[in-house]
Amino acid sequence: MSGEKKYITDVGPPHYKDMVHPVLLKNYGKWRYHEYVAPGIIKHVSLNGEEVYMVRAAIPKIVSIYFVRELCDIADRYSDGYVKFTSRHNVEFIVTDKNKLEGLLKELKEKGLPVGGTGRSLKAIIHTQGWVHCHTAVIDAPGLAKALYDELYEYFTRDDLPGKLKIAIACCLNMCGAVHCSDLAFVGMHRKPPIVNDDIVSRLCEIPTLVASCPTAAIRPAPEKKSVIVNEERCMYCGNCYTVCPGMFIHNPKYDCISMWVGGKANAGGPPDFSRLAIPYLPNNPPRFPEAVQAAKNVIETWIKHAKPGERIGDWIKRIGWERFFTLTGIPFTDKHIDDFIFSVPTFRTTTNFKWK
Amino acid sequence: MSGEKKYITDVGPPHYKDMVHPVLLKNYGKWRYHEYVAPGIIKHVSLNGEEVYMVRAAIPKIVSIYFVRELCDIADRYSDGYVKFTSRHNVEFIVTDKNKLEGLLKELKEKGLPVGGTGRSLKAIIHTQGWVHCHTAVIDAPGLAKALYDELYEYFTRDDLPGKLKIAIACCLNMCGAVHCSDLAFVGMHRKPPIVNDDIVSRLCEIPTLVASCPTAAIRPAPEKKSVIVNEERCMYCGNCYTVCPGMFIHNPKYDCISMWVGGKANAGGPPDFSRLAIPYLPNNPPRFPEAVQAAKNVIETWIKHAKPGERIGDWIKRIGWERFFTLTGIPFTDKHIDDFIFSVPTFRTTTNFKWK
Amino acid sequence: MSETPLLDELEKGPWPSFVKEMKRMAAVKPYAKNVLLQLERSYRDKITHWKHGGIVGVRGYGGGVIGRYSDLPPEEMPTPEVHTLRVAQPAGWFYSTKALRKLCDVWEKYGTGFINLHGSTGDIILLGAPTANLQPCFEELVSIGFDLGGSGSDVRSLSCCGGPAFCQWSCIDTLDMYHDLTMEFQDEIHRPRFPYKFKIKISGCPNDCVAALARADLAIIGTWKDSIKIDQEAVREYAKQGVNISKIAARCPTQALEWDGKELKVVPEDCVRCMLCLSALPKAILPGDEKGATILLGGKATILQGAFLGWVIVPFIKADKPYTEIKELIRKILDWWDENARTRERIGELVYRLGMRTFLKAIGLPPVPQMIYVPRANPYYFWSPEELEEK
Amino acid sequence: MSETPLLDELEKGPWPSFVKEMKRMAAVKPYAKNVLLQLERSYRDKITHWKHGGIVGVRGYGGGVIGRYSDLPPEEMPTPEVHTLRVAQPAGWFYSTKALRKLCDVWEKYGTGFINLHGSTGDIILLGAPTANLQPCFEELVSIGFDLGGSGSDVRSLSCCGGPAFCQWSCIDTLDMYHDLTMEFQDEIHRPRFPYKFKIKISGCPNDCVAALARADLAIIGTWKDSIKIDQEAVREYAKQGVNISKIAARCPTQALEWDGKELKVVPEDCVRCMLCLSALPKAILPGDEKGATILLGGKATILQGAFLGWVIVPFIKADKPYTEIKELIRKILDWWDENARTRERIGELVYRLGMRTFLKAIGLPPVPQMIYVPRANPYYFWSPEELEEK
Numbered sequence A, B: 001m002s003g004e005k006k007y008i009t010d011v012g013p014p015h016y017k018d019m020v021h022p023v024l025l026k027n028y029g030k031w032r033y034h035e036y037v038a039p040g041i042i043k044h045v046s047l048n049g050e051e052v053y054m055v056r057a058a059i060p061k062i063v064s065i066y067f068v069r070e071l072c073d074i075a076d077r078y079s080d081g082y083v084k085f086t087s088r089h090n091v092e093f094i095v096t097d098k099n100k101l102e103g104l105l106k107e108l109k110e111k112g113l114p115v116g117g118t119g120r121s122l123k124a125i126i127h128t129q130g131w132v133h134c135h136t137a138v139i140d141a142p143g144l145a146k147a148l149y150d151e152l153y154e155y156f157t158r159d160d161l162p163g164k165l166k167i168a169i170a171c172c173l174n175m176c177g178a179v180h181c182s183d184l185a186f187v188g189m190h191r192k193p194p195i196v197n198d199d200i201v202s203r204l205c206e207i208p209t210l211v212a213s214c215p216t217a218a219i220r221p222a223p224e225k226k227s228v229i230v231n232e233e234r235c236m237y238c239g240n241c242y243t244v245c246p247g248m249f250i251h252n253p254k255y256d257c258i259s260m261w262v263g264g265k266a267n268a269g270g271p272p273d274f275s276r277l278a279i280p281y282l283p284n285n286p287p288r289f290p291e292a293v294q295a296a297k298n299v300i301e302t303w304i305k306h307a308k309p310g311e312r313i314g315d316w317i318k319r320i321g322w323e324r325f326f327t328l329t330g331i332p333f334t335d336k337h338i339d340d341f342i343f344s345v346p347t348f349r350t351t352t353n354f355k356w357k
Numbered sequence C, D: 001m002s003e004t005p006l007l008d009e010l011e012k013g014p015w016p017s018f019v020k021e022m023k024r025m026a027a028v029k030p031y032a033k034n035v036l037l038q039l040e041r042s043y044r045d046k047i048t049h050w051k052h053g054g055i056v057g058v059r060g061y062g063g064g065v066i067g068r069y070s071d072l073p074p075e076e077m078p079t080p081e082v083h084t085l086r087v088a089q090p091a092g093w094f095y096s097t098k099a100l101r102k103l104c105d106v107w108e109k110y111g112t113g114f115i116n117l118h119g120s121t122g123d124i125i126l127l128g129a130p131t132a133n134l135q136p137c138f139e140e141l142v143s144i145g146f147d148l149g150g151s152g153s154d155v156r157s158l159s160c161c162g163g164p165a166f167c168q169w170s171c172i173d174t175l176d177m178y179h180d181l182t183m184e185f186q187d188e189i190h191r192p193r194f195p196y197k198f199k200i201k202i203s204g205c206p207n208d209c210v211a212a213l214a215r216a217d218l219a220i221i222g223t224w225k226d227s228i229k230i231d232q233e234a235v236r237e238y239a240k241q242g243v244n245i246s247k248i249a250a251r252c253p254t255q256a257l258e259w260d261g262k263e264l265k266v267v268p269e270d271c272v273r274c275m276l277c278l279s280a281l282p283k284a285i286l287p288g289d290e291k292g293a294t295i296l297l298g299g300k301a302t303i304l305q306g307a308f309l310g311w312v313i314v315p316f317i318k319a320d321k322p323y324t325e326i327k328e329l330i331r332k333i334l335d336w337w338d339e340n341a342r343t344r345e346r347i348g349e350l351v352y353r354l355g356m357r358t359f360l361k362a363i364g365l366p367p368v369p370q371m372i373y374v375p376r377a378n379p380y381y382f383w384s385p386e387e388l389e390e391k
């Protein structure tokens, strides 16, 4: 039987022409301008004068099939059976009939889906799977995201912040997502070297790959036991060895923690920049991570208070300087903030031109 | 006899109080302001209202004792038997009597010593000893300096350039001097790997030090011959191995060349910056190095033409962008301009925000 | 008492709750409930209870499925296999509800019913199925027109912004390019044979709405070569409405704009296409006509040498269908990387190790100043034997 | 025909010629002439004719003399020993002509009569003496009050700007500090016992007129903590004379200045002491009163890891005589470097290799944001066992 069966493979994703709302297809490539109507609602006007309203709502990134079907119901009623998800995992309804807006907003409200995230607002938080599904997760990103969202809710539905506010959370320092270029980010971190299980290492792991996996060359082969030895002084707990070999167990609830990062951005209005370390240690405190949430709020509110219009967090810090950032936020500066990895030297302050605080 | 002799050591340099002009000592730490009187002449006014004129003249850095005695003669006549040399190796006469200025200027002119180098002028060229005295010299820095000076003479005696113009020359990439932070700089460069003389290496050199001397790890021990082997593909001809071991002969007149660098500066008005590669190859063409001189002139004149007042070469390039710099100067861009050493990645353009030319 | 007291805390608050979503499935699917209870256990222990996956997959595919097993004993977690299917999203994450509903139906049959909508790379993540269900689930997905994306050491699912579907700035046809390239590289996406992962992302303009340059080994970003187009009438209209045009001009990073109260003048060769003025005055300013893309290489997250941002390797490339030049370039890069990289070495790290010089030569790209912020400061550069003999 | 046709070319042109100077000595000293002829030979061959020096020195000193031998056969270069004495300059390169004349007299007796005035590190370089002359020359130098500087793996001759001798900006007593530190570290200067060279340079203010931060392993740069002092009357006087004060204010890198046509206001805590406004308006603006120094570490040229600029390790330190704190700091740094560095590893490279964390801990300096432009972007930081148990 199975010998006869023909496997169809490599069909690829559905073709976009079947997936894009017909009115968008009709005006494809012929858009003239857009306008912010209200938080969450952007009007797009085409060269033909046609108008489309994109209505953006947040979803909890991990959803049930029932939820998706409910979104479909709404889309069938208000956007002709079409939806778009965004690169930050919001859902968008494509409304061609202005009169339908009110009903849509009402339904979204009833369903508890926040409408917003356009313009100078808090954007959807990019986060990863955490304990829900990942074997290297130090923290539960979905849980921290929820806790943050509850606290920052209003910023999603307003668009009068100094600039966009893009938050990302990664449950381990693989940093799935966009942590390394976000305005504010959290990363789950270990603080103890892995414990080598020689039995597992010798049975399941390729020693050269394992040795090469360590960014600081802390792992060296121990041929006598077909395993490896970790130089604990050189280990900075990245967990990459664990990613490539289950015998390098690194989770340690007593010491694992959360780090906070600030000031990253992407390409527009000047070169992109990395997120940079703001707080090396925050307790990993589920279910609602109050310390991490508080730390985010502190930075966000200090930014809102001091930034000029148009300044994202990174722009603001660039203007005032990092010394002032630490002063204004009251975050302590530590040796951990000073880079000591490959490209450290270009981050050292090679001038007497600095602020005292 | 010699057993009895007492050696006096560690006396240190002469005490400055015996060396500084008494009027300067009198107003020591009590200066109020300075004023540019004319190119090469700066008036310093003290809180007591006392005035001193510092008159700056260039000297050929390598001089004879006769020359020094002549300087002393002049100083005895015009600055009470005191002189100062500057950190760029000019000489300065400290004139307390305004009426003596004219005579001093006349004598300096007669002696052929250019007066200038203050304010927005060409400064004295910082250069090294070259073939006059160094065993690693690829080019003759004093000769190139002289050739450049002759061509750029007038810029030393004017102070209306867009900004200061600081040139440095190093005869090898040890870069004695200030090449790495100069507005314009030349460095002598090899282009062929060293030729290992096993006999000398095994007799005179410490192999571990020699191996460690190579920035690109191109040298590995060859224990069988108590010498080393060079991986020619990894060698970038820095000559550091030759510095530590005479058995690594690297000079090769056929291929040795001159490189040109631009845009460095020190601390004032913003963080310092390195000089950066402008031209990887210029012929080493003594005695007057016409190609190198021409290359300098090209950059300097392009800068004078396009820079805004107050802009040193690096400031100007920062404003217009490197792509524009290469366009305006007509200097070809090559793979050599792209860093591939330790800190290369932070120099890569991580944005689409650039100019087309 | 609730079985999930800690997770219950995450049902509170105004934001929609993923716990609520998980509970909806848990209520009807014991398999899903097991996952929920394990999550509660993690919240208690502050540790993940997933362990390394063995190799799982579907026929003919090496990528697209992530194996995942519980580390809890069977009495606590009776269904330890909880694998994930990464399903390639349609271009720009546009869907008909018809397609979405079908997807839900399939997933209702074979998995937890949890969907991670979407994963950060872009896929629809069907979160949790036992080994036995993978093959039939896959087959049914194919039958409704969906396919797996990438995982492991292969080309990963691409992604792109909505581009021309709603945005006036799109300089390239992002959706079409996404689909075309995805089809072109099906084999590379589904059959891991590379040193490590390779990500391609496409943005229609320099705003880079998929953050390609931060997250893609190869970023294709729309751009233009000629001047921005300014509708002076529209500018004056903005001014009339009280928009401070001078301030906008002052923010131009290269001082390419000047507003004299009547006309907004641009020095086209000074504009670096940063998008600031276009974003501030969307009715008045548009990209130029000579459109194409900039290609950047090397973006990636932390492992091994710290995060890299992609850097320019081709300042401008024509990007018209059938994208032949771009496809050839990608193939060349994939081949060179495949030949030269160590295991788990991303392309950016390989180029760092061997130098741009080596890369450019191998791929046949000319060095240009747009590739760098600043030229090298160290004198450690190389000469090839041929070059020496030329001179 | 001339014996030096190529060098003769360098006697032409308006700039004073070093060849002319060399010829003056060659005319009276055959020894000097030999060096001149060898130089001509180098010009012809396009290669240096000096080779590696053996160890030469004077009694009790390991540093201060550079050995140098010709590689030419005796028939071409009959006096192959042409060593150099590095003589420590007086602070700020101030001289009485009396002292200078004595120096010339000694050198006339023992060497070529060529002086490299001055070397880039700062010394008076007496260029060329045979081995036998080194000791008597040294002794006579000492007798007239001069001493050798450093060379080899020792603390090198320091240098400093003229500072308070003529400059209103000097925030520290550069000349005195130079002399005091030079005397303090005589042993370290004269007896090489370190992994490599160590340079100390002192500038009176942030203009850094000895380019300390580019060229010194340890740079001491004067600065102040309170506000710049603005003499408003003098500003208005400048304005009256046509100086564009607004433009000067606009150039302030931190926008700390505002000129309303009458008063030039500064936001003191925003000023980064870049010196721009002080330089533009020297009669009107002066440093504050709370004076001291910033200390930067690690500046150096190319070898081995490329050039480094010094970076801040102490943002502010009181710098009053007898400079106890600064001396202690330098000693601690020298010791730590000595213990930890590899052969020929400069302090900057050592700190790069071991990390600022390790350095700061060893020296007992607190980490502060002034040490960096930006905090780290990678998550690879360390925790000490003690720190872990605190929490």
Ligand code: SRM
Pocket (backbone or CB within 6 Å): A034, A042, A085, A086, A087, A088, A089, A090, A117, A118, A119, A123, A124, A163, A164, A166, A178, A181, A182, A264, A265, A266, A267, A268, A269, A312, C092, C160, C161, C162, C163, C166, C167, C168, C169, C207, C208, C209, C210, C211, C275, C279, C280
């Ligand atoms: C829908 C979406 C693309 C998609 O096909 O999925 C999109 C759509 C638009 N982006 Fe975006 N961007 C989208 C993600 C991004 C991202 C990626 C990300 O956030 O991870 C970026 C780069 C990341 C970054 O900036 O760090 C991005 C950087 C921009 C920018 C430049 C913003 C800046 O502050 O630097 C603009 C210009 C602007 O907003 O004025 C822009 C502008 C726009 C416009 C106005 C374009 C247009 O003509 O319609 C769209 C609505 C903007 C809004 O939300 O206010 N879009 N945009 C994405 C919505 C994500 C969301 O749900 O929040």
Ligand code: SRM
Pocket (backbone or CB within 6 Å): B034, B042, B085, B086, B087, B088, B089, B090, B117, B118, B119, B123, B124, B163, B164, B166, B178, B181, B264, B265, B266, B267, B268, B269, B312, D092, D160, D161, D162, D163, D166, D167, D168, D169, D207, D208, D209, D210, D211, D275, D279, D280
């Ligand atoms: C005499 C000397 C110090 C010494 O004790 O030897 C000195 C003296 C003065 N410097 Fe300097 N500087 C001296 C080398 C330097 C150096 C080092 C170098 O050139 O290698 C630097 C840093 C290098 C650099 O800038 O790349 C330096 C950066 C400055 C600056 C900042 C300049 C800038 O463009 O960034 C000023 C401020 C100014 O000129 O307005 C300054 C200003 C001054 C003032 C005006 C200070 C004063 O109140 O008298 C002095 C006269 C300036 C002039 O020449 O126009 N001095 N000055 C040095 C003269 C060297 C020469 O002969 O040309």
Ligand code: SRM
Pocket (backbone or CB within 6 Å): A127, A128, A129, A133, A134, A135, A136, A174, A175, A176, A177, A178, A243, C066, C068, C084, C086, C116, C118, C119, C120, C121, C122, C123, C124, C125, C149, C157, C197, C199, C214, C215, C216, C299, C300, C301, C302, C303, C304, C346
């Ligand atoms: C599901 C997802 C997170 C999410 O919730 O969005 C994810 C989940 C995992 N990522 Fe990721 N990555 C996801 C997007 C990313 C991204 C973002 C992107 O692609 O734009 C990145 C950063 C960009 C990049 O590739 O550098 C990312 C960087 C990593 C890394 C670090 C790679 C590096 O070179 O630094 C690892 C570690 C590895 O490959 O071993 C990694 C490994 C993993 C693994 C496979 C962990 C492992 O070793 O088994 C996670 C599987 C979780 C699970 O059990 O389901 N994941 N991962 C995202 C993929 C879904 C999708 O296909 O759409």
Ligand code: SRM
Pocket (backbone or CB within 6 Å): B127, B128, B129, B133, B134, B135, B136, B174, B175, B176, B177, B178, B243, D066, D068, D084, D086, D116, D118, D119, D120, D121, D122, D123, D124, D125, D149, D157, D197, D199, D214, D215, D216, D299, D300, D301, D302, D303, D304, D346
């Ligand atoms: C004479 C002088 C050049 C000049 O004409 O001004 C000089 C000459 C030499 N330098 Fe230098 N350096 C001189 C200032 C410098 C400077 C500038 C400074 O000190 O401000 C530097 C750059 C700053 C630094 O130290 O990094 C400098 C960086 C080097 C290096 C590269 C060091 C590095 O770590 O990158 C070497 C190579 C070495 O040490 O092996 C070097 C080595 C040498 C040697 C000893 C070559 C050797 O290996 O034998 C040269 C001896 C020439 C000779 O035969 O007389 N010289 N050297 C300067 C010293 C005179 C003095 O004492 O005043």
Ligand code: SF4
Pocket (backbone or CB within 6 Å): A128, A129, A130, A134, A135, A136, A137, A138, A141, A170, A171, A172, A173, A174, A175, A176
């Ligand atoms: S960030 Fe780490 S733990 Fe989270 S999904 Fe990615 S690999 Fe897994």
Ligand code: SF4
Pocket (backbone or CB within 6 Å): A193, A194, A213, A214, A215, A216, A217, A218, A219, A230, A234, A235, A236, A237, A238, A239, A240, A241, A242, A248, A250
């Ligand atoms: S956790 Fe990271 S640093 Fe530590 S041994 Fe493993 S790979 Fe190396």
Ligand code: SF4
Pocket (backbone or CB within 6 Å): B128, B129, B130, B134, B135, B136, B137, B138, B141, B170, B171, B172, B173, B174, B175, B176
């Ligand atoms: S730059 Fe090189 S050749 Fe010139 S003096 Fe210094 S070490 Fe010697």
Ligand code: SF4
Pocket (backbone or CB within 6 Å): B193, B194, B213, B214, B215, B216, B217, B218, B219, B230, B234, B235, B236, B237, B238, B239, B240, B241, B242, B248, B250
């Ligand atoms: S010249 Fe430089 S790169 Fe070449 S072998 Fe010698 S030390 Fe290494």
Ligand code: SF4
Pocket (backbone or CB within 6 Å): C161, C162, C163, C164, C167, C168, C169, C170, C171, C203, C204, C205, C206, C207, C208, C209, C210
């Ligand atoms: S990247 Fe550009 S073209 Fe694409 S959606 Fe964003 S703004 Fe529009």
Ligand code: SF4
Pocket (backbone or CB within 6 Å): C228, C251, C252, C253, C254, C255, C256, C257, C266, C270, C271, C272, C273, C274, C275, C276, C277, C278
């Ligand atoms: S796009 Fe940016 S660089 Fe170009 S004119 Fe507008 S603001 Fe200036």
Ligand code: SF4
Pocket (backbone or CB within 6 Å): D161, D162, D163, D164, D167, D168, D169, D170, D171, D203, D204, D205, D206, D207, D208, D209, D210
């Ligand atoms: S460094 Fe400052 S104090 Fe010293 S001479 Fe230069 S300007 Fe004056």
Ligand code: SF4
Pocket (backbone or CB within 6 Å): D228, D251, D252, D253, D254, D255, D256, D257, D266, D270, D271, D272, D273, D274, D275, D276, D277, D278
């Ligand atoms: S010294 Fe520099 S930073 Fe301070 S006020 Fe003057 S210009 Fe501004």
